[in-house]
Amino acid sequence: MESPLSMTTFYLDGRPLEALSSEPQPSDRAPSDTVPSNSASSEQASSPAHGGETLHRALLRLGVAHNYSCTKGVCRCCLVKLTTGVPTARAQKGLEDELKADGWVFGCQSVIKPGMRFETTDDGFCEAVLVARRSLSPEVYELVFAIPPALMESSAGEPKVRSPEADAAKPVFAPLSPFIAGQCVSLLGGEGFGRTYGIADVSFPAADTRYHISLHVRRKRNGSFSQWLCDALEIGAPLKLSRPWGRSHYLPDFQNDELIFVAFGSGIGPAAAVVREALNCGHQKPISLYHADRYPSDLYQHKALLKLMLEKRQFFYQGLIAAETERERIDHHRVQLADVETQLKARHTLGRGSRLFLFGDADKVAQITEYAFLNALEMDRIHAQSFEYRDLRRRPRR
Numbered sequence: 001m002e003s004p005l006s007m008t009t010f011y012l013d014g015r016p017l018e019a020l021s022s023e024p025q026p027s028d029r030a031p032s033d034t035v036p037s038n039s040a041s042s043e044q045a046s047s048p049a050h051g052g053e054t055l056h057r058a059l060l061r062l063g064v065a066h067n068y069s070c071t072k073g074v075c076r077c078c079l080v081k082l083t084t085g086v087p088t089a090r091a092q093k094g095l096e097d098e099l100k101a102d103g104w105v106f107g108c109q110s111v112i113k114p115g116m117r118f119e120t121t122d123d124g125f126c127e128a129v130l131v132a133r134r135s136l137s138p139e140v141y142e143l144v145f146a147i148p149p150a151l152m153e154s155s156a157g158e159p160k161v162r163s164p165e166a167d168a169a170k171p172v173f174a175p176l177s178p179f180i181a182g183q184c185v186s187l188l189g190g191e192g193f194g195r196t197y198g199i200a201d202v203s204f205p206a207a208d209t210r211y212h213i214s215l216h217v218r219r220k221r222n223g224s225f226s227q228w229l230c231d232a233l234e235i236g237a238p239l240k241l242s243r244p245w246g247r248s249h250y251l252p253d254f255q256n257d258e259l260i261f262v263a264f265g266s267g268i269g270p271a272a273a274v275v276r277e278a279l280n281c282g283h284q285k286p287i288s289l290y291h292a293d294r295y296p297s298d299l300y301q302h303k304a305l306l307k308l309m310l311e312k313r314q315f316f317y318q319g320l321i322a323a324e325t326e327r328e329r330i331d332h333h334r335v336q337l338a339d340v341e342t343q344l345k346a347r348h349t350l351g352r353g354s355r356l357f358l359f360g361d362a363d364k365v366a367q368i369t370e371y372a373f374l375n376a377l378e379m380d381r382i383h384a385q386s387f388e389y390r391d392l393r394r395r396p397r398r
């Protein structure tokens with residue numbers, strides 16, 4: 001049976017629970033795709049924390065502004081530091097050892113215990129500036145953020161140079177150093193909410209002294225965070241960008257593996273970037289890339305990927321659509337009306353010697369992950385990147 005804890009059960013940034021609940025909260029919070037009610041009633045705000053309640057749930061109930069998105073311990077928007085108390089395994093599940101040792105925990109997974117002290121901190125975030133935005137398709141935009149060059153130094157202090165085939169002007173970095181195409185970063189917009197995206201490009205343009213990080217953002221209908229990014233955020237505006245993370249980028253250790261990439265929707269941004277990185281690093285084993293979406297017009301990198309396939313003999317690309325209405329309009333060759341699983345069954349034998357990279361829609365990524373696992377592909381050979389956003393609207397998104 002749940003037992004109520006005392007009123008002062010935990011501290012955030014040195015303030016006890018009851019002080020947090022009585023503080024006025026900012027009204028100009030950032031737009032979000034999943035805007036929760038942040039106005040807890042006075043009854044809610046004065047009620048004690050309950051046994052088993054997470055930090056996120058407690059703050060939400062108290063009406064305290066905080067960063068979060070998926071609430072599943074995936075997107076990292078809610079990371080805080082636990083400075084007093086012992087974190088549960090779940091509160092740190094999936095975090096790198098370095099972050100665990102530093103006390104980082106997921107606020108959405110951290111069950112609060114009496115006396116725990118949490119700190120929100122800007123450690124792990126940098127200020128990024130939006131320097132460009134362009135439309136890639138009717139619904140997808142590329143957003144380019146500039147970050148200071150100091151954040152791009154490798155562990156040795158200097159960027160490493162690519163393979164001889166690669167663009168010498170564009171360095172690659174040690175695996176654990178910041179910002180590699182295919183890794184994830186979280187964007188925080190002002191007070192409160194954030195979203196996590198895969199990195200679709202990293203460049204160091206001659207005309208700027210800063211590095212540029214590109215993200216592909218699908219502008220969702222009724223999605224206020226993505227609409228804010230795609231429509232309202234002004235060029236030159238700063239926002240917070242998290243340190244990069246994830247295991248969906250290319251590593252030289254993969255050079256003897258067949259690489260299979262599946263991208264759903266705007267997941268093609270990071271997926272194609274990792275393909276290019278592998279090719280630039282001289283990967284010789286076969287690389288296949290499937291881009292699945294609804295309509296042919298959604299395959300917004302189609303021409304560029306066909307061109308790449310012509311240039312690189314080890315690279316295969318296939319567009320896949322789902323809309324029956326387009327049956328008469330496609331060539332049924334490079335664009336097929338087919339699902340991913342059918343393609344994987346027909347063209348690939350999964351197992352030792354292959355790696356599967358999945359990007360995009362959480363449900364579809366989970367479905368293909370299950371298929372691959374049941375077909376004997378070890379989980380450490382499945383590199384899945386997807387973010388499920390919990391919809392906290394009173395009216396569900398249609």
Ligand code: FES
Nearest residue numbers: 069070071074108
């Ligand atoms: S990881 Fe906690 S909100 Fe996403």
